[in-house]
Amino acid sequence: MVKSKLARCVFLLSGLIFASMSFGQIESGLIEELKKTALKVYIDCDFCDLEYIKTEVVFVNYVRDRKEAQVHVLISLQGTGSGGREYTLTYLGQLEFAGQDDVLKYYSHKTETEDEVRRGLVQTLKLGLMRYVAKTAISKRISIGLMDEVKPTSAVDRWNFWVFSLSARGFFNGQKSIVYNSLTGTFSANRVTPDLKIRTSATANRYYNKYDLEGEKIESTLSSRAVKALVVKSLGEHWSVGGYFSLSSSSYSNIQWSLKPAPAVEYDFFRYSESTRKQLRLLYKLNFSTVRYQEETIYLKTRENLWSEDLSITMELKEKWGTISASLEGSHYFHDLRKYHVQLYGEVSLRLYKGLSLDIFGSGSRIHDQLSLPKMGASLEDILLMRKQLATSYEYFFSVGLSYTFGSIYSNVVNPRFGSGGEFTYGIY
16 A cells, blocks of 8 residues: 555656656747747947857847848947946847837946946846847747836035046066066046036156167167146037147157147037947147257257147048048148148948958058157167157058958857867968
């Protein structure tokens, strides 16, 4: 009798275990089927921790080509007055979601850790995806809750929006015959509100190199110091007025000290509120500078007062097909219009086709305003160790790259084993 009851209990327990395993398998299979029809998302962000995003947001499918996505999430950032960052998440609907766009913002603080920032960004990303996920079958498996926190309705800022930062850094590198050291110290005080921006900083740098070449010792030292300030007053969505101020010295540029105030005015053809996606800014500066040189210059000057003006135009566009950034700046001195400087900078990153991308960036300058060049010129050591600025009429740099990726459109899987890259390489040399 006891054996019979025991047998029935074992049979019943086995049945429950089997049923539980079967239900688990059915449940797992159901989730996998739902995941196949989940929202296809393309994350367009150069600075994001994509592996973390894929690990935390598992109710969507990530695709590696934007044209395969139902939602293209473009994430851009810019600095805030407190030293943190404003992240703008632009959701661009595609395919059956075409025309269903949205924008959310997330603000990080300077004192937050990298983990706190990425968790806040992911939380904002989830919120923005909900309107699209709600129209897919997997929405039946998503639970929405409320984190109940008490937040003050108002706060008194005893710092009046001022943010201060103090830092010092040393870099020390050496081997038997070469020593390279550098020391840098900075202090900044910034206050940013919608109507007024104030940025001030003080920086000091010292670089020291020592070379021992078969018993012959060569030493090189470079130093620079600068105090800078910027004040900008907002005049609406397009206009701003303000001014720059700097007090600086540089052994490389033959400047013992230079004092330079510069009032300025700026016009943005787009609204400033659209600055994370597009800008077209025209900036004019009128400069006065009084300079004392370390050595007599090629123009036989040891000190002088100078008037000059700058005009620059800057364009920045970030769209789902890529980014374009370009600026053109020109300046000249009033005492001699032949003393001028023109610089063009551009950066283009385009997604030409599925998996095909083109990256171009570079700059070029026409230089005819090197008033601080020393009369004595530069020795061979100065040239090789880059201790003094050299005369030139131009400078440039240029880079171009083309990449093509093909294969599976999905990129959901995260596997951190052996690091992100490994050491397997193959190439022809």
